[in-house]
Amino acid sequence: MEFSSKLLENAVYEMSQLPGIGKRTALRLVLYLLKQPEAQTENLSSALSKLRNEVNFCKNCHNISDTELCEICANPKRDASLICVVEDIRDVMAIENTSQYRGLYHVLGGKISPMEGVGPQDLNIVSLVEKVKEGEIKELIFALSSTMEGDTTNFYIYKQLEGVDVKTSTIARGISVGDELEYADEVTLGRSILNRVPFESSIKAN
Numbered sequence: 561m562e563f564s565s566k567l568l569e570n571a572v573y574e575m576s577q578l579p580g581i582g583k584r585t586a587l588r589l590v591l592y593l594l595k596q597p598e599a600q601t602e603n604l605s606s607a608l609s610k611l612r613n614e615v616n617f618c619k620n621c622h623n624i625s626d627t628e629l630c631e632i633c634a635n636p637k638r639d640a641s642l643i644c645v646v647e648d649i650r651d652v653m654a655i656e657n658t659s660q661y662r663g664l665y666h667v668l669g670g671k672i673s674p675m676e677g678v679g680p681q682d683l684n685i686v687s688l689v690e691k692v693k694e695g696e697i698k699e700l701i702f703a704l705s706s707t708m709e710g711d712t713t714n715f716y717i718y719k720q721l722e723g724v725d726v727k728t729s730t731i732a733r734g735i736s737v738g739d740e741l742e743y744a745d746e747v748t749l750g751r752s753i754l755n756r757v758p759f760e761s762s763i764k765a766n
């Protein structure tokens with residue numbers, strides 16, 4: 561792509577670094593922004609840099625939060641003895657949308673993936689295991705996508721908790737193998753949490 565302006569080229573390049581945005585789409589977006597009032601671009605860039613500079617993670621569940629404890633963890637009406645283990649904030653949002661779950665979450669920040677160089681130490685696993693070992697947690701619900709990485713991560717955490725008195729379950733698989741949680745419809749996802757199965761039986765099934 562030949563550019564008549566270095567400024568334009570730079571803006572298009574930066575935009576095209578985003579996932580799913582090719583050079584053509586990047587050019588279209590940049591030209592769109594150029595036509596809008598200046599304030600729009602300024603609002604966008606300041607929202608992004610403010611987010612980047614000031615982002616906080618809940619000290620209990622690692623969800624993105626503006627406060628030390630996120631709204632879910634700080635809510636006394638939530639059942640703190642129940643923890644749903646998810647990959648990232650998108651899963652929390654998807655499950656919250658179902659209105660079927662009243663426990664807390666634990667956001668791992670990804671899945672174990674040797675292919676992508678992500679090991680257990682790169683995820684929020686130690687804090688989860690410690691939290692469970694304190695003894696206040698009655699049940700851990702694994703709600704990672706049922707990909708090989710998701711299964712590996714579930715199993716790794718399960719092994720870390722050997723000998724610890726906690727019930728482990730996994731969401732029922734109305735969601736077909738390989739599907740990402742956030743794409744599941746609310747009814748299916750809600751039902752799969754309510755109809756969760758003991759984790760042990762999900763290993764035997766594999």
Ligand SMILES: [Zn+2]
Nearest residue numbers: 618621630633
């Ligand atoms: Zn939290």
